[in-house]
Amino acid sequence: MKYFQYTCIGLLCWMLAACTKKDLMSFQAGDKVYIYKDTRTTNNDSTIYSFAVKPDQLQYDTIRIPIRIMGEVKPVDRKVNYAVIADSSDAQTANYELLPAFIPANSFTGVLPVRVMRTAELKTKQYTLWIRIGNSGDLMPGVSNQISYLIRINDFLTKPVSWRDNYFGKYSNVKFSLLIRETGYTQFNGLGTSDLRFIAQSGKNAVMEWEAANGATMLDENGEPVVFP
Incomplete structure (x- = not known):
């Protein structure tokens, strides 16, 4: 019985010491x-x-x-x-x-x-x-x-980190400006598949309308056709 009591007292002391050490370390580390x-x-x-x-x-x-x-x-x-x-x-x-x-x-x-x-x-x-x-x-x-x-x-257009090539194709300032004008989106983080498809389709529609009205291919600032996948 005495051995059991000594063991319990020893464990209690060890737990108190451990808690005190932990609290001290937490205090010293600071938030x-x-x-x-x-x-x-x-x-x-x-x-x-x-x-x-x-x-x-x-x-x-x-x-x-x-x-x-x-x-x-x-x-x-x-x-x-x-x-x-x-x-x-x-x-x-x-x-x-x-x-x-x-x-x-x-x-x-x-x-x-x-x-x-x-x-x-x-x-x-x-x-x-x-x-x-x-x-x-x-x-x-x-x-x-x-x-x-x-x-x-x-204060000039640059490719956003969130640009999605698989939905929008190769980046260009002309294409990005078109998407902003047609959809209002300037960033594409956190968007689901349906939203990204909507943005890409809006871009396609705008290009087709422009080309039909002007009888020419829409070109970007690099002289390349503006196309969406």
């Missing part, structure tokens, strides 16, 4: 924040923002980069620090503003709100803006491969 990169998309660590697909009167917009915490929720808002990686960026300060970021109270998620501004230079030059999460006092940066994000800013 961390990282950029959430959706593995279901192909552009989860960067984005291209083009004013060319926006209304002419739009002079600024806000990109919201999703972030999450590693740790426990807290009943108060927690500040998230992030900054531009100067050595890797060529964006001008006239083209962006880093807005305040935080993890709301009782939440695991938040956003890094980056405001982008339209300027004349963007008509001919694409700027790059690398940002990185830093220590805010409330939250420390998470793992190294999930604390940086690349934003490209321009």
